[in-house]
Amino acid sequence: MLLKLFYVFVIRTFGAVAGFVMSLAVANTTDVDSAGAFFFALALTQLGGGLLTLGSANVLVKVVGADFGVSWSRINQTVSSLIKTIFVLAALLLAISLTLPSQIACLLGMAELSELMPFIAFCMFCFALKQMFAAMLQGKQQAILASAVQNVIAQLSFITMLGVLVFLDFNQTGDSLFYIYFACVGSAMMFGAVLWFRTKGTSFDIKATLSPELKSSLSSLFVAMLMSQCAMWAGQFATAKYLSSSDVAFFASSQRTATLASFVLIAVNLVVAPKFAKAFAKGNSREVNKLSLLSSRLMIALAVPVLAFMVFFPEFLMGLFGEEYKVAAPLLQVLAVGQFINVITGSVGYLLNMTGHEKDMRNVVLFSGPLAIVLAFGLTSQFGLMGAAYATAISVATQNLLAVWMVKKRLGFNTLNIFRKVA
Template sequence: MKDLLYKIAISGSVKMASAIIAFFLTVVVARTLGADEAGLFLLVVSLLASLSVFFRLGLDGVILKVVGAEGLSDKAQAQLRTGLCWIMLVSLPMALGISLSAEWWAVSLFDKPAFSPVLRWAVWALPCMSMFMLLAMGFIGLHQVVLGTLFQNLGLATVFLLLLGAYHYWWPESLSAQLAAQLYMLAAVAVGLLAVTLWVINPQVSLFCRTSVKSPKLWAASSNLWVANSMSLAVIWSGVLVGGAYLPTAELAHLSAAQRTSNLTSFVLMVVNVVVAPRYARLWAEDNQDQVRSLARWSTRCMIVLVLPVIAVMMMLPSYIMSIFGEGFEQGAILLMIMSAGQFVNVATGSVAYLLQMSGHERDFRRVTLFAGPLAIIAAVAFTAQWGAVGAASATALGLSVQNLGALWMVKKRLGFWPIG
């Protein structure tokens, strides 16, 4: 238990730094670019976050599970190499296609012509993001929490902020959403190169040996998670992405800032998941179901205790928190309150997604997301058209709540216990 607490403390420190950096990134972008330009940039960041998950093809959970259970075995490394090949084969052509058709996306899909140059540059970050985020799962499976967190989100945000800060110091008059997109792309390339370098310097790793692209077993394992992850994307990002088509850029900036602020509450869940997910995989492989139940309940109780003060602050001081982003952002106070409520349900239900995935019940998690994902999309379109940004925020909170409560019920049905019990 002491070892587990130590790893959670380390993970917590790194994840907290990551959450603060992500929040700081939104603040800096909003204050530096202004609401309209910030809205365009934050929209492309949300789009990239969605696409990078989609083009990881459900491999995250597979790699985490096999590396967490077997370490750097030949099987684990072969699956990782094949997965990386798949990612490059699908994400590079897609990046090229989106870049060449950026004007169509900007006008026809989002009704924002100024979005075209932003998307044209930023989309080239997609292959690198997909690659280093999959490698992050390998590091987490090896219990290298700091490196895993670095390549999940901390590294990209940090490098981007350093580049943006340098430009703001030397050439402040040249700052724009397009320039920010170019810097974001460069930051993704730099972090991708670092991830590959740190992985291959491990003497047990053979990343560049001959690799077979065909792997029916790997596809069978990842396809269920791919569907589930794609539907989870709809739950998390449909509000902002649908808002990109319906809302003015200033309101879109308010919505994006509120969502990214509410995401601070979920850092507690991310901290615990980084540590306990590989343990779930190992304990389940050892048929130690009592320890799985004990670990799940203990971790969920800890998360609830830790997240309650954060939620309380966001509910009591929403206008003050949103005003940090700049003049006019306090109008997004109600958006922050709505999204924080959804994030509380997300955290309070515990690591239900990983419990199902690490115990071999990927199909059950897929069924939950196949209900929650379309519901979130339909709600986002209907609510945003009717109530604007408030509707988009409500759709996100509804989708999160339905998905996590559904997964909670499925854990009880398949594993025989309530994680919050």
């Protein structure tokens, strides 16, 4: 497992760096207001695309992880019914965005995005499918390919295309930057689709429907995802509502820099999540505990140095985006503390979702999600950018610490205790 984890870590590192460079490229090739508009469109795409998956990523990892190499029937039924459902939802979303683009943009506090709204809706669909195909590949334990589809191809393509356009002396706006991103997400989605449907045994059943078991699981997972997404993006939405486009750029760039460290969490989870599901399915609670302990130690060892650099040298990092971005250095420090708690708590979300405790994770985020919204809009309206940063950090910390408590209650071990012995 360690060798595989090393390869995944390398490609996730590459993906995280590519994502960071993508943000740097945007900040350094356009003005602050245009960068803010693009970053908000990006956040909207990732929020909407994430919600369009209905929380199915965890279901797909679990189903494919449990049945791959054993039976294709349940896998194909699950995949086909989910793709059909998401296509219908995406079509409805596109119709609404075509009918009411200006109203939606004004409601979000970013009127300049009105012309982009239909493209954002379509990009959400591509983003959702990209995430789903990555989850399917993860379930097959093809973690390297899953990482590439999920977090490398789109970013690397974006940097390459933007670099070519800058070399050819094309000026960039928030709209043009998003069109580039749209094309890159579509490419990553198509690559994931080819990888999945070329696998022997896969098929698409147009008549497939969501099973009662799948509906029940998705109901909990969707609520959990909705609230988790609120905790992640509420700060940016509050900033767009109460502050300026340039403030959105400052907050988004600092948040994306802070989450750079979380690539360690994602990389480890890509490997251990299917193993959690398999070990739990076999009733091997000792193996679940052992995997959790190993993953927590790796996360802390790899992420803490990165986060420490953010806390002690924030002006240097934010200065990479441009001289005007240095004002966001205090935001980076606050957000890095939130990410530190996210890392040291370990794979608590996956532990609960992969071991049949989706409802417990749902209950955790039912508290932390609304808290994130209240804090984000309340603190941002009163304290500006620092309020948004504190709200985001508090929400992330609260969600993860509550999940630690729930893991202790259900599975019997404390993920924060990296010195525990597995009996």
